Amino acid sequence: MSATKHSKETVQSFTSGETLQDRYRIVRQLGAGGMGAVYEAVDDRLQATVAIKETFSVDDRLRRQFEQEARLLAQLHHPALPRVSDYFTENGRAFLVMQFIAGDDLAQIISQQPGPFPRAQVIAWADQLLDALIYLHTRERQIIHRDIKPHNLKLTSSGQIALLDFGLAKAHAADQSTTQSSNSIFGYTRRYSPLEQIQDQGTSPQSDIYALGATLYHLLTGIKPPDALTRAAALGNSKRDPLTSGNEMLSIVGPELAAVLNKAMALNATNRYENATQFREALKRVGRRDFQSSNNQVLANSGSKNSSATLDPFDSYSILKPEENVFQISKRKHAPALFAAVLAIVLIAIAVAYPGSVTNTSAGLLNSAAHEIKRPASDAAALRQPRAETPAKSVVIRNSSASSSGEVKRVNDSQKRHPANVPTPKPRSVKPPPFSIAP
Secondary structure (H helix, E strand, O other), X not given: OOEEEEOOEEEEOOOXXXXXXXXXXXXXXXXXXXXXXXXXXXXXXXXXXXXXXXXXXXXXXXXXXXXXXXXXXXXOOOOOOOOEEEEEEXXXXXXXXXXXXXXXXXXXXXXXXXXXXXXXXXXXXXXXXXXXXXXXXXXXXXEXXXXXXXXXXXXXXXXXXXXXXXXXXXXXXXXXXXXXXXOOOOOOOOOOOOHHHHOOOOOOHHHHHHHHHHHHHHHHHOOOOOOHHHHHHHXXXXXXXXXXXXXXXXXXXXHHHHHHHHHHOOOOXXXXXXXXXXXXXXXXXXXXXXXXXXXXXHHHHHOOOOOOOOOOOOOOOHHHOOOOOOOOOOOOOOHHHHHHHHHHHHHHHHHXXXXXXXXXXXXXXXXXXXXOOOOOHHHHHHHHHHHOOOOOOOOOOOOOOOOHHHHHHHHHHXXXXXXXXXXXXXXXXXXXXXXXXXX
8 A cells, every 4th residue: 555644644545456335446546635535446336437535634624524525516416517426434534436537637638738728629618617607606505616727627538528626615505795604624726716715815606717717718828827816916016917818828819718818817806707607608709709700711711601590609409400491381372272172172072972963053053144044923923922921022133145035945955855755744843043042
């Protein structure tokens, strides 16, 4: 075993193969610091890889703080935050079991590849981290991380960013105006912590905003920002702020993004963004302009016209949305054609079912339209008899082209259709055609 010195005690680190709680088998040590160590282990019960965090402190207050961290994380459910599954003590040592996130943290990546990260990539990471801060800051028991820096940001295998190490985090009721009354460990990271935290004057959501702004500054320029205490001392002596604007350090940062970072890193907390949502919206505006400019450049190079429907790079569901007007139904109205088709089908069905009736009806309609309908007086009287009490209304359909010869001709034609040796059938009472108006 190797030994780590802490508070006049020698703490033995675990070696590969050792087991905790008869369940967690140590694989290797991932890292160690002044307050604890982190191990990769295998949960033999669930056959899953986990991360086990140990605290070196034997101070009761720090132990309670470590237990508080476990309880806080156990209640959190966010893609950018590790999940906690267990907390236990063994042989006087306290352990926290959480989700294992493979890969290197950003500090390791910076040490291996010095220099700035791509601007678009940093803005995308910032959007994910600010979403996590919104989740933490707006909970009923507001949580302030208080230790955002490249060392606590890990890049997952899927390219997402994860916020780790809540050892300095503290929680309090969301309606409290300050966090001075909340229990927390005094600590900070000089280059990334705000002035109020360094001076132990209490922290707020704006403290996380400063730390994230300082972290983004480092990622975008490749240079650590000056610490807040040095900046405050310079301004107190009427000197220029040692913090050089990001676009002056590296032109690709751009003045708009540099202004966003400067506001986030204001020494006075009241001059920063009021909350993580405002910070996120400011970065989104920069990111959207970058995306639109890049899109226009690509379209210009390809000679294509710009499409009105562009994807929002910050909309996590944009890949599921169809392009504009893809599923719009044509505004052309098909009701008249549909009505005519239905009517034609009905008429054809009637013609097939009743061929004789349809023929007679059609002939009657044509004759009534071409000739004057002249009813015999006896027939008219017969029709009027059932309604004798009511004065009859005469309906006369006039047609100047009709004549009595036409009537005779129809009778003669009828006689021709019946041979002389066949008795002529008795004339039936005249019925009005289907569409006539009967008195």
